[in-house]
Amino acid sequence: MTAQRGTTPQGTATEEQAARYVRGMFGQVAGQYDLLNHLLSFQVDRYWRNTTVRRVEHILRRPGMKVMDLCCGTGDLLLALEQKASEQTLVLGSDFCHPMLVAAAAKSGQRNAFTPLFEGDGLQLPLADKSLDLVTVAFGFRNFANYRRGLKELRRVLKPGGMLAILEFSTPPNPLIRGVYGFYSRRILPTIGGLVSGSKEAYTYLPESVRKFPGAESLAAEMEGAGYTRVKFERMTFGVVALHTGLSG
Numbered sequence: 001m002t003a004q005r006g007t008t009p010q011g012t013a014t015e016e017q018a019a020r021y022v023r024g025m026f027g028q029v030a031g032q033y034d035l036l037n038h039l040l041s042f043q044v045d046r047y048w049r050n051t052t053v054r055r056v057e058h059i060l061r062r063p064g065m066k067v068m069d070l071c072c073g074t075g076d077l078l079l080a081l082e083q084k085a086s087e088q089t090l091v092l093g094s095d096f097c098h099p100m101l102v103a104a105a106a107k108s109g110q111r112n113a114f115t116p117l118f119e120g121d122g123l124q125l126p127l128a129d130k131s132l133d134l135v136t137v138a139f140g141f142r143n144f145a146n147y148r149r150g151l152k153e154l155r156r157v158l159k160p161g162g163m164l165a166i167l168e169f170s171t172p173p174n175p176l177i178r179g180v181y182g183f184y185s186r187r188i189l190p191t192i193g194g195l196v197s198g199s200k201e202a203y204t205y206l207p208e209s210v211r212k213f214p215g216a217e218s219l220a221a222e223m224e225g226a227g228y229t230r231v232k233f234e235r236m237t238f239g240v241v242a243l244h245t246g247l248s249g
């Protein structure tokens with residue numbers, strides 16, 4: 001399905017259609033996802049995730065904390081979180097794409113504590129209000145069918161003072177870097193991604209979804225609008241990605 005003009009960031013008429021489209025697309029590329037991630041980012045993706053873990057490490061180390069990596073995909077951030085978490089910290093992984101969770105299950109669970117994985121949509125999580133101390137979302141939030149609803153849902157499941165950390169592609173502020181990155185992501189990335197994964201559409205969707213995603217300042221404003229406090233962001237790699245953090249209130 002090619003995204004048409006519509007009401008969701010994916011261009012579909014309804015949020016259900018957007019979710020089905022995104023889930024199907026990630027399901028197609030789950031097998032080659034890690035290889036392509038590391039290849040297309042020249043391995044810099046590891047640095048982005050490790051930086052994210054460093055920013056939330058104080059929460060991971062505190063015994064009794066409950067942490068969820070939402071949109072965990074094949075589990076790279078989940079694994080990095082697990083490695084820094086105390087054994088008394090509950091780390092959960094969630095995604096709405098089953099083949100991605102299967103890949104994550106093969107990787108996580110390497111510490112002496114159980115890491116439950118569950119299928120869940122970030123817009124409608126099967127979790128009680130105020131149940132988590134930290135939610136991380138790496139490269140998943142951009143795919144939500146409704147950003148405002150997603151922010152509200154994540155605030156719902158966070159305890160008062162709990163932290164949301166969103167690692168996501170962004171728009172480099174420097175026009176020269178933006179031009180070079182734009183050329184790479186629109187021309188080179190879909191070709192390599194298409195050849196390796198067999199789904200050119202998925203790797204054409206990627207730069208398109210980044211282009212449509214709000215810039216770092218706008219996302220910070222959205223977070224504040226949804227009730228998060230102490231919202232801040234840090235750009236990495238010339239602003240190709242940004243890490244936003246905020247407290248649930």
Ligand SMILES: C[S@@+](CC[C@H](N)C(=O)[O-])C[C@H]1O[C@@H](n2cnc3c(N)ncnc32)[C@H](O)[C@@H]1O
Nearest residue numbers: 026071072073095096097100121122138140143
């Ligand atoms: C680009 S992958 C990122 C995976 C992983 N976090 C990483 O850093 O590599 C995006 C993931 O978000 C998931 N996703 C997208 N929208 C979602 C939603 N509304 N609820 C749950 N998962 C979602 C997709 O299924 C996919 O596995």
